[in-house]
Amino acid sequence: MGHVAVKICGLSDFTNLQVAVDVDVDYVGFVFFPKSPRSVTPEQAGQLASTVPAHVKKVALLVDADDDLILEVMKHVQPDILQLHGSETPDRVAEIKSLSQSQVMKALKIAEEADLDAAKSYFSVCDMLLFDAKAPKDLKNALPGGNGLVFDWRMLQNREFPLPWMLAGGLDTENVEQAVEISGATIVDTSSGAEFWAGVKDPDMIRDFVQKVHSI
Numbered sequence: 001m002g003h004v005a006v007k008i009c010g011l012s013d014f015t016n017l018q019v020a021v022d023v024d025v026d027y028v029g030f031v032f033f034p035k036s037p038r039s040v041t042p043e044q045a046g047q048l049a050s051t052v053p054a055h056v057k058k059v060a061l062l063v064d065a066d067d068d069l070i071l072e073v074m075k076h077v078q079p080d081i082l083q084l085h086g087s088e089t090p091d092r093v094a095e096i097k098s099l100s101q102s103q104v105m106k107a108l109k110i111a112e113e114a115d116l117d118a119a120k121s122y123f124s125v126c127d128m129l130l131f132d133a134k135a136p137k138d139l140k141n142a143l144p145g146g147n148g149l150v151f152d153w154r155m156l157q158n159r160e161f162p163l164p165w166m167l168a169g170g171l172d173t174e175n176v177e178q179a180v181e182i183s184g185a186t187i188v189d190t191s192s193g194a195e196f197w198a199g200v201k202d203p204d205m206i207r208d209f210v211q212k213v214h215s216i
Helices: 014-022 042-049 067-077 090-100 113-122 176-183 203-214
Strands: 005-008 027-032 057-062 081-084 103-110 128-133 165-167 187-190 195-197
Touching: 005 203, 014 027, 014 203, 027 042, 027 067, 027 187, 042 067, 057 067, 067 090, 081 090, 090 103, 090 113, 103 113, 113 128, 165 176, 176 187, 176 203
Parallel strands: 005 027, 005 187, 027 057, 057 081, 081 103, 103 128, 128 165, 165 187
Antiparallel strands: none
């Protein structure tokens, strides 16, 4: 396969951010969702983002954020992409794109084919898509993402999308090669797959994940 790009999401400290940059990650993600153990403030993320070289894309993960938070994030972080990980409608996505003057990526939670079909309504309003695993209704304290769950990647086989898309959802060093092979993903995203417990990234796991993807 050609180059598979990598995103490490939920970075919240300088050490792990530097490790990700050193191993040639393509995207770094900062989470602005207070319920997440990976959450950072716009000010904290701004300090982290200031150390990210220009060739690495900065992604701000937002969950049904209001305009004030979006503008704060734009001011402090100047992200390249806003990742919308809540229940934002296509209209809201279009509003956020206009407000932020930034690229936007809509995350869609996938459990069955019908969830993938829902992507169609976002084609005209965003720049990228992200497919994540949908948390089962009985999972207590489930987050909008970063739950370490996978979905059936075969659903993505032979599907054509008019936008670039990322594959997320429980990806780790053990399964990412198979995930890419089955889904045809050209960009992969992990958060919990590079942590030794929720919200705490492990430098070795980051290195191993990125190197594994680069070897595909």
